[in-house]
Amino acid sequence: MAAYRQALALSPRDAQARMGLDAVLERARTPRPNDLLRTALLEAYADDDANWDAVGWGAANQLAVGWPANGDLAALAADRLLLEFLRKSLNRDAGLERKLLALRQATAQALLSGTPPPAAVDLAAALAEQARMNESIWPEDETIPDGPAAAMYRPQSVVRLEVQEERRLAAEIPAIAPITDTVSQSVAAMYEVNPYPRWTHLPRRLRVDVRAALLRDFPHAAPIDFGGGPLSVLMPGAGTGQHPLTVASSYENAEVTCLDLSRASLAYGKRMAAKHGIENITFLNGDILDLPKLGRTFDHAECVGVLHHMADPRAGLLAISAALRPGAFLRLGLYGENARTIVVKARRDIEAAGLPATLAGLREFRRRVLSGEWRRLRPLQEWEDFWSASLLRDLCFHVQEHRFTVSRLRAFLAGSGLRFLGFEFNVGASQRADASAGPLALYATRFRHDRTMSDLANWEQLEREKSGLFPGYAFVCQKE
Template identity: 45%
Template structure:
């Protein structure tokens, strides 16, 4: 019973404060408040649940199990307690128990969104993708505005296609496009196979077989499907990704047919303006990776001159001409871009103007004002910088913003089997070394509770994109600046967390760059690194060899030529490369196979590299659901999942496991002393 001086309203306020502390990442305060409520009145299940959630965040699975179990003894209907036990079992690797607990909970609340969400996660780990999709769809129907449910549902659709029209599925997917955290690549198979059944597109899918003059005639006379009335096509084009070869050929044929009309009679394209503007956005986001004929280049020169003549006469060029120019080249790259941006455009072209003119011009101004933290005089660094100035990487729009967590909470989630050291880091100072276009920095600025982030990169164009997006999303705890990792030792700041993903392997000497980062990491701090896998990049290595043998350059024109010819030069390799999502955009493809500098590693070589730092390896942060459990099952002697020899064997059995790099965490002990004679670096590959 509660003490006589403690009213129920007081307990409710204490419990609300405990929940708020847990949400904000103040776990010590959350524990103290929840325990105070329990000491006053043990029969308060909400406090036991809060205590269980904090224990779970700290990786204390036995204590979490006890707290959630106590809450259920007090009230068997508490779904949050059921969910806590399910999550505890999953984190402990006991998937059989998690299944049984989930079945019991679903009997109580079969339509509960979070239960269905947890069911989807569990089924992914158990490698039942179709059942996972069904449960994520049920979670999304229960809570359509949940970013977690939207993202999980879209992610679960990767690689899936439809064999017939599925209007119910499309009705779920269509509102997701453009939402934060939704990568169009996840739903490409479903959307694009659905488009093949659309009545407006079906007659055009043989566009390659239609004489070009006939296609021009159809556009000019109006004897052409009303593509502007297809919401799925318009939405999909505006997100830039195309994986289906028939659709890519169609888009290329339509652009080619519309170009001569834009030159000689742009008014004939007025009725097509809406879908052509969407096509211009698609081509802009794909960075004009599609093949271009000699005839198109001649017409494009004429189109450029016509637009220029209107600008010289202070006239707004025909909107259709601007749209077609945007289908071939970014409007923001024109010398008259500032003048064009100052004009009033038709309302249906507002999005095209924003993406191709307004935002790039803002970024140009930002790039000129960015501070330089170090000089960039290393020859390889200069070469890499030039590449990313031309092709800022990666391209992204709306990120999935994570919950704010302490450093310890984040690592507990990433490395559920690791025996982590105490990580009592408050208000962490975070360095993103090689931030590219800023996505990683923005995620870190929110993911680490009360953090201050310094985001550095070689490329001003990439940094400017990141800084613009950070301001757009309301972040004020990120500083952006230009710097070379090889010179970061000049910085006087020290950091609790350093992230450098997909960067060190582009240095001439990755170990030298890593040594610079180690010197900036505070004792007791952690580092997240991403490095290329030798096994996962076998096809990339073969492509690089093919490029070298046939003398392809790395200009946009040469990349387009390689893309068009690779299947003729090596049909098997070309077929495999086309399955890479990076094949669909210029900067992605350049980064994949045309990068001017890269190294790759095996797990054993990673072991040597890490040993040279004196830091402790905490574990691999895996992206593929269920793979950590599969590894643990295969190697039960490696409880913390940190044996590099075992990982080398496991990677040979699962060669795509580290397709997006080895992603792993390191720890700098408080007693750290620099190695007096670190191992000499040997380039693992180049």
């Protein structure tokens, strides 16, 4: 931590030092408050380049261990780390949520007393910001009347400027074709209400020549040179643009095309692109199935968390494959059957209880899980997507989901015109766990003759022996 902080003091915009320090802060846990950590966390919140989502984990720990026993409102309102955390990081800690709920109630009472201390007003604003980030997923309290305190409890009817802007942008986004597939229509309807994810901050990333990096990771890939022009990147199922904007701002010389069923999601991404001054990105509305209607091909594609939401994921894969030039890399992310056993149980319980996919239904689901009433689902609290309305809806209330095994992946890829290059174990994660150590090391010991680690039959055998091997499937293919 000291070395990264020193590097940042010398070169404040050094992405590698920033990412390294954020990874430390993300994992930092202490049994008692630690001044050095608090200072480093406050510095991270003052730095637009930092990953506030990641450092939020370390901040939550500092807040929890330093929480005043009497819950003193004035002391908490004076805690800059608490205010920054509430405004900038989504809380993902059940113990801290309980403390924050008590604080919310005390703050509301102070506001309703008529003469609130200024500290309560600051806290109320920060708690309202947290409610906006978690889309009011915390429990409702109907005794709180509409007015200043209500923003901490429920969505507000005032349409914020950015939402107005998104509505305007949504209407402008060109469509490749009307959406006719019935599953695609219901998936679109879901993301129109709950665009995924409602992210708020774009951390700085290292610039990367993605093709060179993939050739280093997968040296058995065919080294095809597309010439000096921009790398055309297709992002099918782009969602709200978090992943595409990271790609557009960090991949060398890239021109990104986003495609999604949901106009609301794309408009969110388009607004964020303008906010961050990112211009090498285009947004298109439509179904992956209609990609051939675009009449063009791409040099590279990334499609994470999407194909398992189609009625026929393989039809989606074939449409993407047809839109790629020979030699193009395709990075895919798909749900795993073993990793999602608990989600399958949740989906069954939700269905049996008839919980609707509304804010009230989502809140009721959380109440049952957090209170222990649905004890077997408690491990869901460990999932990053448990903590806001759109994340939770995507996690447990989805209208359509398929799950894969390595064996299903083999059949999925066979005859698609795509060659499997290998799994990735650390993409997307903000370097939290060194997951790569396990599966890749295991493969290397068991199948010494296959240095490429790309034989799906071998991976299938490993998965049979060790069912928890994959947290989901992130992998790279190359168009033949």
